Amino acid sequence: MATAREARRVALDNRADPVFDRIGLFLAQHRLSPDPLHYAFAHRVVSNPAGVLAQSVAALTEGGIRLTARDIEKLGGQVVTAVTQPEGAEAPSATDGLVAQTQMQVEGFTDMMHAIRAETQDFGRNLAASADAMRSTDRTEDIVRLTNVMLDRVQSAEARLAAATHEAEELRLKLEEARDNARRDPLTDLPNRRAFEERFAAHMVAGEQVCLAVCDVDRFKRVNDRFGHSVGDRVLRAIAEALTTACPGHLVARYGGEEFTVLFAGITLDQAYATLDQARGIVATKRYRLRESDEPLGAVTFSAGITESQPGEFLGAVFGRADKLLYAAKDNGRNRIHRA
Numbered sequence: 001m002a003t004a005r006e007a008r009r010v011a012l013d014n015r016a017d018p019v020f021d022r023i024g025l026f027l028a029q030h031r032l033s034p035d036p037l038h039y040a041f042a043h044r045v046v047s048n049p050a051g052v053l054a055q056s057v058a059a060l061t062e063g064g065i066r067l068t069a070r071d072i073e074k075l076g077g078q079v080v081t082a083v084t085q086p087e088g089a090e091a092p093s094a095t096d097g098l099v100a101q102t103q104m105q106v107e108g109f110t111d112m113m114h115a116i117r118a119e120t121q122d123f124g125r126n127l128a129a130s131a132d133a134m135r136s137t138d139r140t141e142d143i144v145r146l147t148n149v150m151l152d153r154v155q156s157a158e159a160r161l162a163a164a165t166h167e168a169e170e171l172r173l174k175l176e177e178a179r180d181n182a183r184r185d186p187l188t189d190l191p192n193r194r195a196f197e198e199r200f201a202a203h204m205v206a207g208e209q210v211c212l213a214v215c216d217v218d219r220f221k222r223v224n225d226r227f228g229h230s231v232g233d234r235v236l237r238a239i240a241e242a243l244t245t246a247c248p249g250h251l252v253a254r255y256g257g258e259e260f261t262v263l264f265a266g267i268t269l270d271q272a273y274a275t276l277d278q279a280r281g282i283v284a285t286k287r288y289r290l291r292e293s294d295e296p297l298g299a300v301t302f303s304a305g306i307t308e309s310q311p312g313e314f315l316g317a318v319f320g321r322a323d324k325l326l327y328a329a330k331d332n333g334r335n336r337i338h339r340a
Helices: 004-013 018-029 036-046 052-060 069-074 094-135 140-181 193-205 220-227 229-246 269-285 315-331
Strands: 210-217 251-256 259-265 287-289 296-299 302-308 337-339
Touching: 018 036, 036 052, 193 210, 193 251, 193 259, 193 315, 210 220, 210 229, 210 269, 210 315, 220 229, 229 251, 229 259, 229 269, 229 287, 259 269, 269 302, 269 337, 302 315, 315 337
Parallel strands: 302 337
Antiparallel strands: 210 259, 210 302, 251 259, 287 296
């Protein structure tokens, strides 16, 4: 009689599961340990070779390149703590993770809809057969039985459709979140340059005039050089908060680096100037200190240029005019606003 070990060996030798073999090959090729997290990711790749995930992996590994931990996380997988990022590698952003999650949900939703379609087709065939059967019988119990069978199939289809509807709603919310993240600055949580440009374009399409301000932190490089980038980041967040508080109802965006933009709609240039100057005064009167040592940081100020758009004017022209006014303000002593 064969021993249990021999029986297990025979079963393994005779197994007809190519997916298992492909998973092992995948893990070996990318030097991934046989951890459940790695196995789950590999299974998703090899079990659907025509899917979006498998195609993404193929594009990343073309030419014999191995997947990195960051690649796996960006694609929605997880890595064990023993797998480390290469030195100097950038950690995956929240947006990358969200895009990967959304991609996974799209795949799952597609699979679910295919399954519902197949079930609906089966139900249609069964319903037609049941109708023929009911026409050919006079027995009440047979009609009741067939009716119950149909009701069960209807309830099953309803449950699957409810699950698909829930999945679609989750997907919609994820996509809205991804869209919002793509238009938001991660440091200050303000709208970013892309969001600012889209809003300006929307006002121009609607034929509305706006006032555009370009603001720049004065001597920001000195802050970074003396106190470090972490303190510089705090300064940028403080400016962002001051502008947002002083300009309610108007779009305040981080344009890039230490530069901010404000888009004033529905008010005159004089009103926009007064509002922005109030923010400038609030920032200039504050005296910041280092959180760690209580050492005074000194005054933090910003300069700005503000101008009003003309009908049909392109963003480049309006922004360029405001930018020239900004540098005129800096040349004239900083901590001031020029307008035109």
